Amino acid sequence: MDELQKAGLVKAVGQAIALRRAAAGLSQERVAEALGITREAVSRMETGVAVPSVVRLAELAEIFSCGIEELLTDVSSRRIDQARTMVDLFDGLADDKRQLLVSIIRQIAQGFGER
CATH class of the missing domain: 1.10.260.40 (lambda repressor-like DNA-binding domains)
Incomplete structure (x- = not known):
C-alpha cells in the first residue's frame, strides 16, 4: 500500500x-x-x-x-469488503426484493462494463 x-x-x-x-x-x-x-x-x-x-x-x-x-x-x-456491505444491505429483505436488486445491480454492472 x-x-x-x-x-x-x-x-x-x-x-x-x-x-x-x-x-x-x-x-x-x-x-x-x-x-x-x-x-x-x-x-x-x-x-x-x-x-x-x-x-x-x-x-x-x-x-x-x-x-x-x-x-x-x-x-x-476492496471488492470483498464491498461485497460484504452488499450482503449486509440485502439482509432482512424478502426473496423477491433481493432478486430484484440483484437484477438491477447486474444490469448496471453490465452497462458499466460496456464502456
Whole structure:
C-alpha cells in the first residue's frame, strides 16, 4: 500500500466515524467526553488528520453500537469488503426484493462494463 492509499484509507475511516456518530445522534463533544479526549481530537480523527488506534476503534464501535469491522469495511474500496456491505444491505429483505436488486445491480454492472 503506497502513501496515497494509506492517506485515503485514513480519510475514509474518518468519514465512517463521522457518519456513525451522526447516525447515533451524537455530537463530537459527546463522543470526546465518552472517550476522555478533546472535541478537537475527535475532529482530527473524522477528518483523517489523526489515525485512531485499534483500541480507539473498539471504543468508538462500542459507543456507536457497531462492530469494529464496520468502521473499516463500510468505506473500503476492496471488492470483498464491498461485497460484504452488499450482503449486509440485502439482509432482512424478502426473496423477491433481493432478486430484484440483484437484477438491477447486474444490469448496471453490465452497462458499466460496456464502456
